[in-house]
Amino acid sequence: MKKDTLILYISMFIMGSCGIAYEYTFSKISSDLLGNSTKQWAIIIGLMMLFMGIGSDIQKYIKDRSLISKFIFFEALLSLIGGAGPLFLLYIFGEYRDFYRLFQYLFIVSTGLIIGMEIPLLTRVNEGYAKNLKINLGGILKMDYIGSFAGAIIWIFVLPIWFNIIESGMVLGIFNIFVAMVTLIYFRNQLKHFGKLLLFIVVIAVLNGFILYNAGEWSIETEQKLYRDKVILSKTTQYQHIVLTKSDNNIFNCYINGNLQFSSLDEHIYHEMLVHPPMQLAEKRSNILILGGGDGLALREILKYDDVEMVTLVDIDPLMTDLASKDKNFLLLNKGSLSEERVNIFKSNSISSSGTLPIYSKNFNLYKESEYDSVATVQIFNIDAFTFIDEIKDIYDVVIIDFPDPNSRELSKLYSKGFYTRLQKKLSKYGIIVQQSTSPFHANKTYNCIGKTMESSGFKVVPYHQNVPSFGEWGFWIGAKNLNIKKSLDSEKFKNIPTTFFTSPLFDSSKIFGKSILNKDSVGVNTVINNIIYNYYDKAWKNL
Numbered sequence: 184m185k186k187d188t189l190i191l192y193i194s195m196f197i198m199g200s201c202g203i204a205y206e207y208t209f210s211k212i213s214s215d216l217l218g219n220s221t222k223q224w225a226i227i228i229g230l231m232m233l234f235m236g237i238g239s240d241i242q243k244y245i246k247d248r249s250l251i252s253k254f255i256f257f258e259a260l261l262s263l264i265g266g267a268g269p270l271f272l273l274y275i276f277g278e279y280r281d282f283y284r285l286f287q288y289l290f291i292v293s294t295g296l297i298i299g300m301e302i303p304l305l306t307r308v309n310e311g312y313a314k315n316l317k318i319n320l321g322g323i324l325k326m327d328y329i330g331s332f333a334g335a336i337i338w339i340f341v342l343p344i345w346f347n348i349i350e351s352g353m354v355l356g357i358f359n360i361f362v363a364m365v366t367l368i369y370f371r372n373q374l375k376h377f378g379k380l381l382l383f384i385v386v387i388a389v390l391n392g393f394i395l396y397n398a399g400e401w402s403i404e405t406e407q408k409l410y411r412d413k414v415i416l417s418k419t420t421q422y423q424h425i426v427l428t429k430s431d432n433n434i435f436n437c438y439i440n441g442n443l444q445f446s447s448l449d450e451h452i453y454h455e456m457l458v459h460p461p462m463q464l465a466e467k468r469s470n471i472l473i474l475g476g477g478d479g480l481a482l483r484e485i486l487k488y489d490d491v492e493m494v495t496l497v498d499i500d501p502l503m504t505d506l507a508s509k510d511k512n513f514l515l516l517n518k519g520s521l522s523e524e525r526v527n528i529f530k531s532n533s534i535s536s537s538g539t540l541p542i543y544s545k546n547f548n549l550y551k552e553s554e555y556d557s558v559a560t561v562q563i564f565n566i567d568a569f570t571f572i573d574e575i576k577d578i579y580d581v582v583i584i585d586f587p588d589p590n591s592r593e594l595s596k597l598y599s600k601g602f603y604t605r606l607q608k609k610l611s612k613y614g615i616i617v618q619q620s621t622s623p624f625h626a627n628k629t630y631n632c633i634g635k636t637m638e639s640s641g642f643k644v645v646p647y648h649q650n651v652p653s654f655g656e657w658g659f660w661i662g663a664k665n666l667n668i669k670k671s672l673d674s675e676k677f678k679n680i681p682t683t684f685f686t687s688p689l690f691d692s693s694k695i696f697g698k699s700i701l702n703k704d705s706v707g708v709n710t711v712i713n714n715i716i717y718n719y720y721d722k723a724w725k726n727l
Contacts, residue, residue, distance in 0.1 A: 188312045190369050191305055192326045194362045198258075198305075199330025201355045202298045204338040205265040206231050208352050209291055212269045215348070215424040216276050216283070218440055221592045230288070231295040238299020245300070247307065251370045254304045255380050258363040259387045261297045264290060266356020267394055270349045270402060277408030302327060339421065348419050349402040353395035360388045412436060415512075422500045427512065435512045437478065439587060446653040447516055450480055453657065455685035456649045456693070457619055458484035458583060461661055463672045463680075463687070466613040467580040469493065474568045474597075475585035477503035479517035485583070486520055487680050495579075496521075497571045569596055572605045579609055582616040588720060589621075589629065589709075595717040598633055599709050603640035607664060615663040616642070623648050623658035623696070626723035628706050630658045632716045635703040637662045645669055646701060647693040 210227045214220035245253060268290040276283045306323045342351040363384050371377050394401075407414045412428040419425075426438040435447040445453065458481050462468055469492040473481055477498030485494055498504055507513045508521040568586070589595045596602060598618075606616065618637065623630040623646070630646075638644050642662030651657045661668050674687035709716035 185312045187369075188309055188322070190366065191309050191312070192322060194258075194366055195302070195305055195323050195326040196330040196333070197358055197362050198298070198301060199327040200334030200337065201261075201265070201358050202327075203331040203334040204342075204355050205268075205294055205298075205352075207335070207338050208265075208269055208348060208355065209272075209287075209294070211348050211419075212272055213287060215419065215440055216273070218442070218590055220440075227291055230291050231298075234292050234295030235299035235302075238296040238301075239303050241296070242300040242303045245304070249375060250304055250308050251366065252374055252376055252380060254301060254308065255363045255367050255374075256383065257297050257301055257304070258359050258366070259384050261294065261301075262356035262359035262363070262391060263387050264297070265294050265359065266353045266391055268294070269352040270394065270398060270405070273349065273402060274405045277405050343419070343421060347399070347402065347417075350395065350398045353391060353398055356391045357388075357395070360384060360391060364388075409441070410438070416506075416510075418502060420500055420502045425500075425502060425506070427506075427510075429512065435516070440590075442587065442590070443653060444587070445478065445480065447512075449652045450516065451683045452649060453619075453651045453654070454480045454484050455682050456647075456651075456657075456690075457481060457585060457617060457659060459677075459680070459682065459685045460647065460659075460672070460690050461581050461583065461615045461617040462488055463677050463690075464661070464663075464666065464668050464670070465581050465615050466666065467611065470577065470579050470611075471495070472577075472579040472582045472609070473497065473585065474571075474582065475587070476583065477507055478513060479504075479507040479520040481583050481585050482520040483517045495575075495577065497568050499568070569602060572602065572609060575609065577609065578611050578614075580611050580614055582606060582610065582614070584616060584618040586619065588626075589716045590720055590724075592714050592717050595709065595714045596711050598636060598716050599711045600636050600640050601711050603637050603642065603662075607641055610664060613663070613666045615661065615666055615668065618660045618662070620646075620658045620660050621720065622654070622656050623700050624656040626720055627700065627702075628719040629716055629723055631701065631703045632706040632709055632719055634660045634701075635706055636709045636716070638703070639708045643668060645694065646696065647690065648696065649689075649693050 206228050209231075210220075210224040213227060214223040217223060272283070272287055272290065275286045302323065306320060309319050309323060338351070342354065346354055367374070367377070367380055367384060374380065403414060403417060406417055406426070410426065410428050412430040412434065414426060415429050416425070416427040423439050424441070426441075428436045428438070430436075433447075437444040437446075462485065468488050468490050471485055471491055471494045473485070473494065473496045475498060476482065476496060477500060479496075482494060482496060485491055496504075504521060507517055514522070584597075586597050587594055589598045610616070616637075618633060620630050620633045634644050634646055637660055641664065643664070643666075645661045645668045646658065647661070648656060648658040671691055672687035677687070706719065707713070707715050
């Protein structure tokens with residue numbers, strides 16, 4: 184292989200890596216800002232592929248003269264557009280949200296066009312060194328495809344270790360500048376405008392370096408514009424984007440993918456209404472399962488019951504359980520329910536537990552040596568709940584389901600008939616489940632669909648609701664196989680359970696709905712295949 188061809192192949196390999204990574208980066212930033220990750224990824228990658236095709240056609244109008252110079256120019260330009268694009272889009276979303284989609288598509292179209300033009304341009308350049316069309320075309324495309332695979336692996340497993348999504352874009356831009364510079368130096372004797380190209384590359388490189396150096400600070404400042412209160416943490420994991428804010432009067436909020444997860448102002452209302460009805464209706468409370476709830480707030484309420492022996496918490500994101508067990512703001516709220524000193528947190532995607540540690544507490548607020556009483560043993564699995572239910576062999580008395588709303592097709596499977604059917608097999612004879620079920624007022628069809636889907640899986644169901652100021656009117660569904668869940672709670676039996684908001688009479692009143700709210704006949708059953716709950720949810724919140 185000629186050295187000239189080798190240089191071009193290496194350039195194509197890096198281009199392929201950066202190209203696929205740019206697609207992922209634009210898709211990720213858009214799904215973080217707009218939600219609905221499946222839709223965003225499909226549209227953005229599809230649109231980029233379309234304009235790559237258009238770019239491949241447009242290049243036929245580029246004359247053969249100075250092809251290498253034109254390739255170098257496009258490569259340097261791509262490093263700026265693709266690299267700085269995510270940061271610029273974040274800024275636009277914060278300052279000029281109405282124009283976000285316009286600029287989003289502008290960056291996607293520009294990136295796709297440039298990448299599309301570069302591949303045939305390199306093929307045309309390589310014609311001078313690989314005369315055989317089969318060898319030339321096969322070699323260029325081979326390096327592009329192999330590079331794309333390498334780029335996907337690096338984007339998923341390497342870049343997130345050191346860089347956030349904004350910084351990752353700039354790192355990709357540096358690789359494009361590297362390709363432009365290497366090509367410029369190697370083919371310098373064939374270039375008529377070497378000095379101008381060198382100056383252009385240096386300017387772009389300095390600009391990229393300056394943006395990368397300030398990207399961390401700028402991204403925080405830009406993201407701050409999206410939130411009323413001060414952003415104290417912003418992190419993106421392979422699963423979700425987590426933002427923590429704190430107001431001047433110490434109200435602590437947690438957002439996942441831009442949606443409010445909880446507010447310290449009123450989270451006790453939500454979590455007490457989620458946990459105490461099923462716990463007090465249950466015949467037994469010895470073995471409890473929490474699906475979601477990595478913040479430890481539902482666990483805090485569960486540990487108020489002395490007869491709880493084992494709690495298993497399943498949350499897909501290790502960062503959330505790490506924050507819940509270490510961050511002072513979380514600890515103040517969850518009373519150390521996942522404290523690292525007493526809980527073994529499993530961070531692999533294996534279903535196998537590496538052991539358990541008991542939780543000890545005297546009064547959930549004060550810890551003193553030699554005065555601990557054993558409350559429960561807590562296991563924490565960082566794994567997808569759908570996978571967990573399929574593989575775990577334990578049987579549970581109470582299951583608390585605290586998933587995010589079904590605002591994506593990925594999440595909708597956790598509200599499916601198949602999921603509830605599998606879950607029913609993990610319940611004891613008189614086992615009971617509760618499902619947070621979004622707003623029965625704003626997302627009425629979604630709410631009714633959840634109840635109908637649970638019922639179709641063999642559960643007897645009871646709906647209830649409560650106003651949570653941060654969320655508005657919020658709903659829940661309780662389900663059981665053989666238990667009478669329509670009975671009133673025994674307030675005397677549980678009078679020693681400390682709550683801030685919840686009372687037994689309150690639960691009775693929360694089961695009363697206005698006319699037309701409960702209408703399961705108007706909705707279908709959600710399955711893994713039809714995903715209708717996502718369609719209900721998407722339409723409901725779009726119309727607000």
